[in-house]
Structures are given as structure tokens and as C-alpha cells.
Amino acid sequence: MTLLAFCFAFLVFVIPNRLTWLDAKSFLYLPLELFVLGLALLLPGRAGTVLRFVLALLLAAGLIFRIADMVAFAVFSRPFNPVFDSYLLADGYHFLTTSLGQAVALLTALLACALVLGILLLSVFALGNLQRVLRRAPRVSLIALLTGIALWSGLSVAGWPRASRYFVDQLSMHVSNTLHSVADLRAFRDVVNVDRYADALGDSLFGALRGKDVLVVFVESYGRTLVDKAEYAQDFRPALERAGEALAEAGYQSRSAFLTSPTVGGISWLAHGTALSGLWIDSQVRYDSLMMSERPSLVRLFQRAGWRTVGVMPAIGMPWPEGQYFGYDHLYTAPELDYRGLPFNYVTMPDQFTLSRFQELERARASHEPVMAEIALISSHAPWTPVPRLIDWQEVGDGSIFNAQATAGESADEVWQDRDRVLRQYRECAQYVIDALVSYVRNFGDDDLVVLILGDHQPMPYVTDNTENRDVLTHIIARDPAVMRAIDHWQWTPGMLPADEAPVWRMDEVRDRFVDAFSASTPGSAN
Numbered sequence: 001m002t003l004l005a006f007c008f009a010f011l012v013f014v015i016p017n018r019l020t021w022l023d024a025k026s027f028l029y030l031p032l033e034l035f036v037l038g039l040a041l042l043l044p045g046r047a048g049t050v051l052r053f054v055l056a057l058l059l060a061a062g063l064i065f066r067i068a069d070m071v072a073f074a075v076f077s078r079p080f081n082p083v084f085d086s087y088l089l090a091d092g093y094h095f096l097t098t099s100l101g102q103a104v105a106l107l108t109a110l111l112a113c114a115l116v117l118g119i120l121l122l123s124v125f126a127l128g129n130l131q132r133v134l135r136r137a138p139r140v141s142l143i144a145l146l147t148g149i150a151l152w153s154g155l156s157v158a159g160w161p162r163a164s165r166y167f168v169d170q171l172s173m174h175v176s177n178t179l180h181s182v183a184d185l186r187a188f189r190d191v192v193n194v195d196r197y198a199d200a201l202g203d204s205l206f207g208a209l210r211g212k213d214v215l216v217v218f219v220e221s222y223g224r225t226l227v228d229k230a231e232y233a234q235d236f237r238p239a240l241e242r243a244g245e246a247l248a249e250a251g252y253q254s255r256s257a258f259l260t261s262p263t264v265g266g267i268s269w270l271a272h273g274t275a276l277s278g279l280w281i282d283s284q285v286r287y288d289s290l291m292m293s294e295r296p297s298l299v300r301l302f303q304r305a306g307w308r309t310v311g312v313m314p315a316i317g318m319p320w321p322e323g324q325y326f327g328y329d330h331l332y333t334a335p336e337l338d339y340r341g342l343p344f345n346y347v348t349m350p351d352q353f354t355l356s357r358f359q360e361l362e363r364a365r366a367s368h369e370p371v372m373a374e375i376a377l378i379s380s381h382a383p384w385t386p387v388p389r390l391i392d393w394q395e396v397g398d399g400s401i402f403n404a405q406a407t408a409g410e411s412a413d414e415v416w417q418d419r420d421r422v423l424r425q426y427r428e429c430a431q432y433v434i435d436a437l438v439s440y441v442r443n444f445g446d447d448d449l450v451v452l453i454l455g456d457h458q459p460m461p462y463v464t465d466n467t468e469n470r471d472v473l474t475h476i477i478a479r480d481p482a483v484m485r486a487i488d489h490w491q492w493t494p495g496m497l498p499a500d501e502a503p504v505w506r507m508d509e510v511r512d513r514f515v516d517a518f519s520a521s522t523p524g525s526a527n
Contacts, residue, residue: 002133005126010034012059012123013167017069017079020466029164030155035148041131042138042145052131056123062171063119069170074461078264081177081283181285188286192279192293197301197515205305208486208518212448213363214302214372218272219433220381221265221426222455224258224471225464227497232427237497239431243438244495247477250442253484255492258471258504265460268376269322271472271507275454276326276374278511291325298511300327302372310362312337312375314354315347326374332361341399342406344379349399350388351379351433355440356396363444370448380433382460383412384425388432393443419462426463434496441477451477454510471504486517 013031016022043051068080097105134141156163206214226236240256247254262282263270273281273290276297281287296304303309309329313320316333323331337357339349354377362371379388386409388402395401415421441451455472458464475496478484490513493499505513 001129005129008122008126009037009130012063014164015066017066017170018073019070029162030152031167032152032165033167035145035152038134038141038145041127041134042141052127056127060120060123062167064116065174066170081181189289192289192295195295197296202304202306205301205515205519208482209450211370212450213370215375215451217375217377217437217451217453218456219453220268220378220456221459222380222430222473223458223464224469224473225458225467226427226430229464231423236427236431240497243434244497246438247441252441252445252477252479254475254477254496255484255487255494256473256475256496256498257492257502258498259454259474259507259510260504261457261470261472261507263457264470265457268456271456274507275510278508280508291322297326298514299372299374301515303327303329307372308369310371310373312354312358312373314349315376315378339399341402344386344388344406345383345412347378347381350402351377352390352436353396353399353402355436356393359444377433380429383416384422384429385409385412385415387425387428390435390439423463426459445479447479450483473498
């Protein structure tokens with residue numbers, strides 16, 4: 001039992017916080033914390049008992065944060081932040097429920113709770129056992145532990161890289177990140193309402209787009225990896241080239257570039273908030289502060305300029321009070337879109353249905369006023385099965401025609417046992433979204449349609465080989481040459497395939513650059 005207790009403490013001190021770093025060499029370290037812990041456990045009496053429980057809590061917290069880091073790095077390519085990420089527990093449960101079922105989600109939640117409780121109890125047991133052993137021969141234990149610290153110090157001074165204090169460094173990092181996050185939130189609240197467009201008059205905005213329908217379309221997980229990573233690029237680059245050619249044949253021009261997203265692998269609403277507000281929204285706390293602010297979103301600026309503004313959110317099935325911030329005249333969530341078909345796992349409805357319903361409800365009306373729509377397309381959301389296919393637009397109807405597709409192919413459990421299959425189906429789903437958009441423009445577009453397409457974030461590191469790159473693809477499509485002349489200074493690549501050296505903007509630049517390009521006179525602009 002003593003050996004098990006020692007091994008547990010040693011494991012906690014050396015285990016890395018990323019799954020990709022976990023191998024046999026991960027445990028070939030000499031941790032300083034092991035010797036310091038031993039010295040602390042030698043403290044006699046009641047004070048020693050209290051200290052043991054405090055140390056057990058720290059030991060458990062360190063391991064729990066390390067496990068949380070593993071999950072956060074695997075999904076979002078960053079460490080866990082207790083201030084910003086606590087809400088993800090509920091979101092993760094919802095994702096598991098819609099993808100794998102209520103039973104699996106509940107079992108996962110119970111296992112997670114059992115893991116936390118088990119780690120805490122194991123920490124208490126391990127330190128209690130070690131304390132009893134060390135106190136049997138306190139003088140010998142003290143000499144041995146001091147010798148260990150001296151040995152560690154000598155090896156550290158000599159530059160031996162495996163003399164570690166990883167546990168303390170990691171715990172300090174989390175404490176520092178927490179304090180920094182609190183300070184960052186305070187600083188953000190000071191600037192969120194400072195905006196150059198706060199008092200801009202409606203008639204000074206978007207003069208070059210008067211009379212046009214403007215669609216701002218966010219594509220789920222539409223990351224740069226699709227054109228950079230060989231497994232995707234060999235098929236996806238030609239697909240984008242064909243998309244550009246198909247648009248050109250129908251009289252449309254397109255331009256493409258890259259944006260740097262504030263998030264990776266998920267939390268898409270941070271990207272929506274960033275692009276539409278002109279502020280860098282890289283945490284839930286910042287997002288919540290934005291939702292309570294008076295800063296006008298791009299949607300609200302269009303509303304101020306006289307457009308009918310709508311949001312089309314097929315993934316939202318519950319009340320969404322945050323939608324009030326953006327400034328929609330009308331919000332179409334999943335219930336209002338009234339999809340009568342079966343869901344595609346987490347994906348509530350295929351994107352072709354979403355676009356078809358938007359067309360029917362807004363643009364197909366006999367005398368519709370110019371509309372500005374923010375549309376979220378989600379067919380490229382994990383788990384990427386089944387892969388949807390385009391059908392004739394006249395056959396879309398209430399969506400029940402998609403039932404055969406929704407029940408085709410393998411389950412998420414089966415697909416995710418084969419990484420190559422996951423990669424292929426991610427690419428196929430992303431290609432489907434672009435094909436659906438191009439087909440929509442060709443079938444329902446006219447001289448008064450402008451479409452801005454933005455990826456929301458790179459997919460999870462599992463399918464990007466843990467790249468640090470956070471860029472996504474972006475495109476603009478229009479038939480009116482004046483629209484493209486207005487953005488010549490952007491220097492985006494002609495067509496749907498951005499050049500490798502195409503401009504890369506931070507996503508928080510989108511709102512201001514878009515307003516400046518298409519407005520006759522805006523605060524602080526040269527137009």
C-alpha cells in the first residue's frame with residue numbers, strides 16, 4: 001500500500017497535461033515536489049494532520065486540472081481556464097446527449113463525478129499512508145528527504161532537464177491564468193462600450209449596398225487546415241476551384257482570404273461575437289459582457305441603416321436571450337425553421353434545408369424589403385456522420401425527404417473508431433456546405449445578393465494534427481462589379497481558393513473593414 005501511495009504521488013507530480021505528450025518518457029523525471037511533500041508530512045501533531053488534508057486537496061486539484069487540460073488541449077488547443085470554461089460542462093453534456101444519446105451522456109457525467117471524488121479520496125489515502133511511514137523513523141526520513149533535495153538542487157544547477165518542478169509550475173500557471181482572467185474581464189468591461197460607430201447615423205452606413213440582400217454566413221469548423229493539410233487539400237483545393245468556376249459561369253465574382261479566429265474546436269459563438277462586434281471575444285466571460293453592452297453589432301448597424309435584419313440559427317432549440325444583443329428584427333431558431341426530418345446526430349437539420357427555409361421565409365416573398373441575415377450553417381459540425389448530399393431544391397419541402405440520408409451510413413461510435421474515416425468525412429461535410437452555398441447562389445441569387453462567408457474556427461486538434469494555426473477561410477460573393485471594386489484594397493484572392501499568401505486578418509477586424517468599405521462616410525474612415 002505504501003508503494004501504491006508513493007506511485008500515486010509520483011504520478012501526480014510528473015504526468016503531463018497533454019495527451020500527445022503522454023508516453024514512457026513522461027515519467028522519467030525527478031520531481032522536487034516529492035521531497036518537499038515528504039518534509040511537510042513530517043510535521044507532528046494536529047498541525048501535521050491539518051496540513052496533510054490541505055496537501056491532499058492541492059494534490060487532487062493539481063491532478064484534476066491536469067486532466068481538464070488534457071481535454072481542453074484535445075478539443076480547444078489550450079489549457080483549461082476555471083473562470084472561462086466552467087460552463088462547458090453543461091455544453092459538453094448537451095453535445096453528448098444529441099450525438100450519442102441521453103444514457104451515454106448521463107453515464108459520462110456520473111463517471112466524471114466519480115473520477116473527481118475518487119482522486120480526492122485517493123489523495124487523502126495516499127498522503128495518510130505516506131505520513132504514517134515517514135513518522136515511524138522521522139530522523140532517517142528527514143535525512144533522506146534533505147539528501148533528495150540536495151541531489152535535485154545539484155542536478156538542476158548542472159542543467160539536467162529531468163530535475164522537474166512541473167506540478168508547482170502547472171498549479172501556478174492555473175492560479176496566474178485565473179487572476180489574469182479576472183483582471184482581463186475588468187479591463188474588457190472598460191472598453192466594450194467605447195465604439196467609433198456608437199453614434200453613426202443610418203444614412204451614412206452601407207450606401208454601396210442599398211437595395212441589396214446581404215448574407216453573413218458562418219460555416220462550422222471551416223478551418224484553414226482544409227487547404228493546408230495534405231489529407232484534405234488534395235480534394236478540397238480542387239473543390240474550391242470548381243466552386244469559383246461555377247460561380248463565374250453564373251456571372252458571379254468571388255474573393256477569398258483568411259481570418260484568425262479567437263477559438264479552436266468549438267464555442268462557435270465566440271467567433272460570431274468577435275466578427276460582428278469588432279472586439280476580440282476569446283472567452284465566455286467576455287462574450288457575456290458583450291451581450292450586456294451597448295456596442296452595436298454589424299447586424300444592428302444594418303438595422304440602423306434601414307435593412308430588415310434576421311438571424312437563422314438551426315442549432316438553437318431553446319430560448320436564446322443573448323440574441324437580443326445582435327439586433328435581429330426576427331430570429332429563426334430550430335423550432336421556427338420547422339424541420340420535419342430526422343436530425344443528423346448533433347446536426348439538427350442539413351444546411352440545404354436551412355438555406356431553403358430562409359429563402360422561402362424571407363427572400364421569396366413577392367415584395368420583400370432588403371434583408372441582412374446572419375446564418376449559421378452546421379452540417380460541418382462533429383461528429384461528421386452521416387454526410388449529407390444535395391438534392392433538387394424543389395424537393396426540399398418540409399425536410400422529411402432527408403430521412404433516408406439521416407439514417408444512412410455508420411453511427412458516430414463506429415466512424416470515430418477509424419481516424420482516417422473521421423478525417424475523410426470532416427472534409428466531405430465541409431465540401432457539402434460550400435456546394436450548398438454555391439448552389440443556393442446559382443439558383444436563388446441575383447444582382448442584389450451579397451454573401452460574406454466566414455469559417456468560425458478550426459476543427460478540433462484531433463483532425464488538425466494539433467496545429468497552432470487558428471486561421472479560417474473567408475469568401476465574399478456578388479454579381480454586381482461595384483461590390484468587388486469597393487473591396488479592391490482588401491487584396492483578397494480572386495475565386496474561392498485563397499492563395500497561400502492571401503491576407504490574414506484577425507476576426508475582430510471584419511466589422512470595421514466591412515462597414516468602411518461599403519459606407520459613403522463613416523467615423524474615422526477615409527471613404
